[in-house]
Amino acid sequence: MGDLRYRVVDVAFDTTYASGGEPLTPATLSFDQIYFLRAHAPAGYKVSYDYTNATLRAYRIGVETTAAGATANNSLIKSGTSTLEVAGTGTAFQVALSEVTTGTDVSTPLARVSLFIIGI
Amino acid sequence: MALAITVRNRGIVGDLRYVVAAVAFDAFYASGGEPLTAANLGLDFIDLLQADAPAGYVLSYDYTGAVLRAYRIDVVAGAGVSGADNTLIKSATSTLEVAGTGTAFQVALGEVTATNDMSTDLAAVRIFVVGR
Numbered sequence A: 001m002g003d004l005r006y007r008v009v010d011v012a013f014d015t016t017y018a019s020g021g022e023p024l025t026p027a028t029l030s031f032d033q034i035y036f037l038r039a040h041a042p043a044g045y046k047v048s049y050d051y052t053n054a055t056l057r058a059y060r061i062g063v064e065t066t067a068a069g070a071t072a073n074n075s076l077i078k079s080g081t082s083t084l085e086v087a088g089t090g091t092a093f094q095v096a097l098s099e100v101t102t103g104t105d106v107s108t109p110l111a112r113v114s115l116f117i118i119g120i
Numbered sequence B: 001m002a003l004a005i006t007v008r009n010r011g012i013v014g015d016l017r018y019v020v021a022a023v024a025f026d027a028f029y030a031s032g033g034e035p036l037t038a039a040n041l042g043l044d045f046i047d048l049l050q051a052d053a054p055a056g057y058v059l060s061y062d063y064t065g066a067v068l069r070a071y072r073i074d075v076v077a078g079a080g081v082s083g084a085d086n087t088l089i090k091s092a093t094s095t096l097e098v099a100g101t102g103t104a105f106q107v108a109l110g111e112v113t114a115t116n117d118m119s120t121d122l123a124a125v126r127i128f129v130v131g132r
Helices: none
Strands: A005-011 A034-040 A046-050 A055-060 A076-078 A084-086 A093-095 A113-119 B004-013 B016-024 B046-052 B058-062 B067-075 B088-090 B096-098 B125-131
Touching: A034 A046, A034 B046, A034 B125, A076 B088, A084 B067, B046 B058
Parallel strands: none
Antiparallel strands: A005 A113, A034 A113, A046 A055, A076 A084, A093 B067, B004 B016, B016 B125, B046 B125, B058 B067, B088 B096
């Protein structure tokens, strides 16, 4: 492909998700440098490549433990139009997906993640 | 309100051209997405644009509007009335669940609100573009 090379490979995550993502270096994929990596994640996950740290990071919806007392006005409810809504007088907010917690077993949902890689 | 574009590589494949670039969102997300035209990438037409979004975001290219749109979980403001039966809770199997007699529902991610600062979360987005 021009002066670049491409590869399509499948990777499988293991039973213990590594902090900051699973290492995946260009050398592992027989590249000197990765210019672009697109991951097709199954099972409702999102997987993206961290070019700085050479890791493959997995994301999903995250719900944290409570930091203090519950606030009724910020309870999440299903709205009348089937969107997510804060109850009471709580204000709107947006949040990105959360990285999978370190140590989580994702070997089943992420048993086959297809990668399309372009590099040299 | 503009993307900073750094072209890392470009070339020709068959009768098409490709561009690999890094784009950085700025501190004011534009309403409806950040403009990204074929001309911005040195192309006349974009056939395919794939974006690899970091930090738990989802990005998609709007070919009609020629903008790059960012999405994340979206929770709208309350209407002032809470519905106990529709309150979300953690189920016994660690899924999200409506409590009481509320019915199940699904909702897509929401586009990032205009003027939000994306300069940190989306500072380094890789794109692969095929065009002419």
